[in-house]
Amino acid sequence: MKVTRLHMLAFLLVHGLCLSQDIDSLNAVYKQYYETALRANSPNGRFVILNHSNTYGKNDYELLDVKNGKASMLGNFDKFQFLNNNLLLMRNDLLCRFTDLRTGQFREVSGNYLIEPAQQSAQVVLFNTSLKELLLASVEGKVLWRKQDVTVYQLDTTNNNLIYISGNDLVVINLTNHRSKTYKVESGIQWISSSGQRIYAANIQSKQINLYTVDLGSEKLTGQLIAMPEGFESTTRLTTYLEVRENEHFIFPLYLKRKLERNENPELKITYSNKNGEDKMPYYHLGIYNLNKEQWDYLPDMNDDLPVYKFLNDSGDFIVYDLADDVVEEQQNKILDLKLFFDYGNHSYVLSQKRIEEGNYLWDRDTKQFVYFNDTTWVSHNISTGKEVDLMPANTKGWASRDNSGLAKAPATKPVKIKDRSAIMISNQFDYFIVDLKTRQTKQVTMGEEAKLKYQLLLSKENYPKSSWNIRMGEIDLSKDLIFKTFNKLTYDSGVARVTYKNNKTTFYRQGHYREIIPYDNGFFLTSNFALEPFKLTTFEKGKYHTVYESLKKEKKDFEGARCEIFQYKTDFGTSNAALLLPINYDPNKKYPMIVNIYEELSHDVLFFLQPYVNIRIGFNYIHYLMNGYIVLLPDLQYELANIKNSVIMSLEKSIDSAKSLASVDEKNIGVIGLSYGGYETGLALTNSSYFKTGVAGVMVSDLVSNALSQSEFITKPNYMRVENQQMRMNNNVLDHWNLYLENSPIYHVKNIEVPVLLWTGLKDKNVSPAQARMFFQGIKRQKKKAVLLEYINESHNVFKPLNQVDLNIKIWQWFDYYLKNKKPADWIRPLVQ
Template sequence: MVIRILALALMLIHGLYLSQNIDSVDNVYRKYHVTALLTASPSGRHVVLNHYNIYGKDEDELFDVRSGKGITLEKHLKYQFLGDDRLLMTNIARTRFHDLKRNLSVDVAGNYVATIADASGQVVLHDAGAKVLALASKDGKVIWKVPNVKNYQLDNERGRLIYVAGDELWTRELKNGRSKTYMLDSEIQWLSFSANRIYCANIRAARVELYTLDLLSDKLEKELIDSPEAFEFASSLTSYFEIREDGKFIFPFYMKSKLHEKKDPELKITYSNRNSRDKVMNYHMGIYDLGGGRWDYRPDERIHLPMYRFLNGKGDFIVYDQGGDIVEEQQNVVLDFQLVLDYGKSSHILPKKRVEDGNYLWDRNTRQFIYFDRKRWWSHNIGTGADQELLPLDSEGWESRSQNGLVQAPETNPVLVKGRSAIILSNQHDYFLVDLEIRRSERITKGGDQQVKYSLQLSKDQYPRSSWTLKLAEVDLGKELTFKLFNEISYDSGFATYLYGKQKTRLFRQGHYKEMIPYRNGLFFTSDFALEPFKLTKVEQGKYAVVYESLKTEKKDLESMRHKVFQYKTRYGTANAAVMFPMGYDKNKKYPMVVNVYEKFSLFTLDFVPPYLRTNGGFNYLHYLMNGYIVLYPDLQYETSNVKNSVMTSLEKSIDTVKLLASVDEKNIGILGMSYGGYETGLALTSSKYFKTGVAGAMISDLVTHALSNNEFRPYPNYMRTENQQMRMGNNVFDDWSSYLESSPVYHMKNIDAPVLIWNGSKDKNVPPAQSKMFFIGMKRLQKKAVLLEYANETHNILSAPNQLDLDIRTWQWFDHYLKKKSPADWIEPLTK
């Protein structure tokens, strides 16, 4: 099989298989797939793997790590182990309980969501469509089943199931099966609980009927709560109805004036002194005191676009008006905050703060508001009003490197520390523990010295459950922390664990590791890389063993290709690039090269991507390697307000450097990119003589018209993206007109000598198709060679399989003709006359 695949691949390289024989190409490529680990048993004895490719392969395998054997499972949507000996599988038709020892299965019919009850080991099954709630044992025996259940809650901590069936509220103890029922007067849409109380509510626009069951007294009470006059309860936002501290009911509201505003379907009115989302139905918040029967905090109709963020599990939150952002040129806008404490008892104005989550937090104990500004972390004491830097003056690298730092945000979100007035902050490599009481910081990782980036691994249960609360994770320093490590020079990756109390670090750095999955006596690591398919490695007592390796048959083919990460230098600094060598590479031969461009695109090679001709952007690197091309992925450099010059300098330098590493035919280099990469391709073709041809997809060609237009995905003007996001112009078009013209490919089209293939989706709502068409019309007016492909029903990416195949084949034929001098395909031939 290896010989046949290799032979076919070599025939591809020698041009004996053209696009007219796509079936032969597909026959080679369908042998490849990606593999992913779905779940592992507690002992590590068994794992479930998924094998997938675009040719229809989507198989799940139960693999026995001890024996090295696997069996194909009937396809399910989710897998969970019930201890070491049973596997729970669910899909839309059934839930299957599979006994691994006896190889027997029991099915429960229905489209259930299955949740394992920790205390009892039983499985709660809920079919939302059929409104059926059931409880099953580990072996699949249905213990009981109840109809007409729309709402239920599993109280895992106390081993209790709570649900509403019709007009009855039920509680059931999972271990002994004891149940109680309570009669209700109305239909229920919302259900919640605390340690000693259960709450449920009938929600209508003007009134909420709240039922409270006191579990200690076994007493059920009903309370009616009317909405404030100018508002209606937002009954559709049930996840935002919340009771805190068994006494404060938090409600979402809609403003009546917006909700019932009459709109003319023939007319849209927009004002230049209003935020673009002014007409959006934003929700407001109110807080009702259940004990006192009064509103502690009323929604304010003077705030047009309110945003609320609770800062802890208590009653402290911030509110700001998004409507205050009128110009909308910044993503992380600066607005005035109102800090509200104790559910509305007091408040403080905090002027000019960055609004994005992760830019601020509140420490209730020390009464410090921590915020990020001017590339630094700051502390504001609301008692004294004093602001001061939180970290040593000589520390740096706290700001995000994304878009040259124009987003004005921290590198990572701060992490809260359980039970302490302390937080964990990260710069571009390392993590620091900051004690807010004594204002002392200590470095807990050591990656900066080796250019290794540490990333703290956080799970879903470490984030707050509340829809209102700021999404900051909380860690327990009494437990082990896990970090993922990434070497920014070699692209090696691994993991480290750290125990703060013992100051103990364990490093796992032996491969291109993606995931670390603990089991009872060891760890699993998954890995894959550019030309390295999936591997599963087991680590026990310091010993490493690869227990599963994907695509063993195709391994020799992949090993005949190579990949290298290298660095190049310009006056803008040092950057990375990745070069990939074709199958059967011979340093004594010259090879055509395709340069694929986008931001930080060398990172694209961190993942194994099987060969196929149905991509969403017209390019698959492994296909080109199998067809005799060198492929270059450079990380280009971007200087704010000088993007064109920095991009071109770095692009040409990366090519000059790769010519020292590989046998590149410098007369046959092509460039390709889509979206922002399409813009970079336009820059390259209008500014450089390095390229014989290019392919530009969904491109931006004119920054002036792009800045002064709207994006249909987002309500705000495109000048936000042009000034402070990917385009990095740094100034508005009216203050820097000449730079906008200089950085727009369309104004330099007289410089193009190379033929260009241009494509777009006619329904692209991200980049207007007019941008690509403008470039094509310029080529036509200048009597230069270009072809425009317009996919009538596609958007920004090509999503339908026939169109993906069409674009991939045309791109391949285009490069084969212009870089390999092959005869033009029928559709290219008119351009050659």
């Protein structure tokens, strides 16, 4: 097989197939490659499920016995769950199979079921939502009980009960002894929940909620009728937001009637300049009803048009802000007044002008401190005294996110709470620190900055709150070891570190190209892949590493001679990384054409293995070009606010200069390609640099002025938000600084263009208007320069139809082959060059 594959690759390299010739032969080569991922593992690490997939239809699942290396294919199943060390549940839309991996024997249950293990009693709950059928089975797959006409159920893990609604019956089954108790309720129950020794069930109607409570101790059922407040309606569409806290406070969403009862002309859309663009959308409000006092703890403000509610803990403290107050909508991370409510709405406190995005703030109830990020550092606001204090030591830096050159106005990472302490863990670009909110003392936990080693704290879903109302903030227990992923920002090596906080001890594990760390009972799995390095699975147990699986072990020899090098380059704007990829069978004594793929920071694309294929949605697959005799450069470009053109061009050219010193680049045959924002950057490159012989720009922005003063269907906000304070990084208003917008727009430099350009767009693109690419094309045409515009009639910001995907990929390949390799032009290029 290898001989055949390599002969075919040689044929492709020599002849450069085109779509009309032998694309099937190309696909025959490429479909042999695939990507592998770890999908599940047994608790003891003995067995793993691997998925092998590619764009040519391969989607196979494999069971691997890690101990003996034996593997077996798992057939037509796509969902897997280990019920214990030896029992595997496999599912698809038609069947559930319970398999004993020791004996190979299995039991099957026909149907498409949701699965929830009841681990305390070694049983499994199966629910078919379409058939409304609830099943209880043993972990071996023996059906113990079956019930029809079940509308809703819940597994109560605290009491090991299965609770469900069928008609007028609320049934509680104890899974230990299988005894049941039935309570009569009205039909139409849409929600049930359990908390401690109580079960709650609700029939939700627009004007009222009938709430039932079962006391498991006394086995008594009681009911309450909760009428909705004037001007509001309850809803059945958001049942995941119904919640009872502390067996007293019933929390649920409400809608403003006036938002639901709008009687407007469907043929007319009216927009107001003094209103938020979402002002007509029915945002839900918050209601909190006290079940013991039978009165409202909190009633929402009817004047809030677009309210957002975030609970800050499980003790009834929450914030409210109204997005309708943001009228201009120019900010990415908005600044609004936050109203902080205590004890389920008992009293409140206004925090003026704070960033609203999650991760920018937290609340410590014990010390009465509202901690927030002020764009550069963390600040504590004491609501009792009104005093504000900077929490971070003066000699520390790097607390702000680098996204969009700092315009995200957010911290580098979200803060993490410390269990049972008034303390938080926060990080900068490299390291983590613990801040004691009582003493204001800061302790550094990791030491990575000097070695350019970035730490990332690994959290599981158990570290996050379960409530849909709570801010998504992790919590850690310092009595347990902390696991970090480490990443070297210079070499792109990654690894694992274990920190024992109480002993101030850090243990480092092997560095490599690791992407995942998955723990099991006595060790953990490390998965790795990288550019030109397919998936590898390694175990770490009892201090020893062992590679237990390698994907494409034979096929990866096809990449021999190809290399990936990470290097740094310097400009007046700073130091950045770039990834240089050399083609297969690279010979330093030969000159190679080079393609530079740009989109902000693309060097991180080498952090995963990419299979070669020619139906990628964006039209460019760098592995395909490495296998066809090209060098590929993926630079991290540099940006100065409101000076994008000059900073991009300087960094782009410097990265190319550095690449030429490292590899045998044919400097007369360099092309550039970019998609979306990369298309915008490609437009700047082709109109302001002489480094390129040709370029390809997809779904580009060419005119910042018209782009800023328009609105895409992709987001509800005006485009000037994205131009001023997001990716375009202009950091100012087009009406005040229109000259800067002209200077940083490719269209106003199009007169400088001297090389042929391939442009493509989707006419149904709701993100970037197709008019932007067409405008750039018309500017080239007006000067009698050379360009081809591809307009895919039924495509959007990416190309999704398979035939169009192949068409775009092949056309871009043919374009580069003609201009950078001097090959014969494809038929569709000929009209341009005749």
